[in-house]
Amino acid sequence: MKSTFVVPDGLEPAQRRSDALAPGDRMPSHNPMCFGCGPDAPNGLHLDARAGEGMAITGEMLVEPHFEGGPGMIHGGILSSAFDEIMGMNVMLMGVTAVTAVLDVDFAKPIQLGSRLRFSTEILGTQRRKIYVRAVAHLIDGDGNSGGDTGEEVGGAHGLFIIVDPSVHFRESRAKSQFASPEFGA
Template sequence: MSGRTTVLKPPEGAMAPVRHPDAPAPGELLGAHYDQCFGCGEQSGGLRLRVRAGEGVGLTAEFTVDAAHQGAPGLAHGGVLTAALDETLGSLNWLQRVIAVTGRLETDFVRPVPVGTVLHLEARVTAVHGRKIYCAATGRIGGPEGPVAVRAEALFIEVRVDHFIKNGRSEEINAALADPDQVKVARAFEVNP
């Protein structure tokens, strides 16, 4: 028995995900979509996640747990590990060229993750039904084939770019829109150019 909520099970009629023909090639580093992003940006205390496109609608990522990510002494905080899973899963949308946000995310914490550990993440979209994108991820320690420390299933919901413009604080929205680099502007709002 998985114990997962049924909303994370793709309904009858769900389709296989489709990789966009212009998606980054397998092995290609995706880079930060927004330099202030807690997950993939460079600011101190953030996760500085490095994500690479994989085959199909799948990818891999690495996250190094540092002292700023602790919960218990010497161990990663569970919320930080969930954030790493969320960011990794969110990056899948780049491969489909869809703008989507996390609606629901359920995490299993299988093993404690010490500070200094590199978490090797792998994520894939399992199904799509209308605006709903079903996906799953694992995080392993000790290497990409090491034991699973965390895993998650999630449901992302496709949104329009207005979702960010309407809901984000105007200070950051205006600053992001004012960037002369139009590629950076598009990426900040999760539209993979």
């Protein structure tokens, strides 16, 4: 896949927090009404993300009818949101709060409604407060196996996330949320 995103040389390896979830454990939602990871968001993505080995996580989602853009296809903004969410959840393994600064998405193939997507992400490294992450999406069949014979990627993304102090970053907006976890701006 092509990308104009430039990952700088000399990144520091990301460090997994010692009390991070074990591989296979479900990543928690930071807000039950979050469009991406919230289990209670009525029209949300309902991403099911799991901690992986090292600095990686995986996730799955169903491409539901209300995600339609072009006839019978996922809207590009929905796929972008899914990449943003899964990569943002990846930084939770570091035990930090980070926000998206740059999101670069490659729409490799059309994705039909009713498809299941599997996302794989990994943190590429850090540079001071910056965290560089990449992700890919594959179609999977109903049994969770790679769809098709090639396992071809249907999309990819790179992201730059900036570590923030949640008590400062969310100070004013937190009061408008009835659902955010206490650590997000308490």
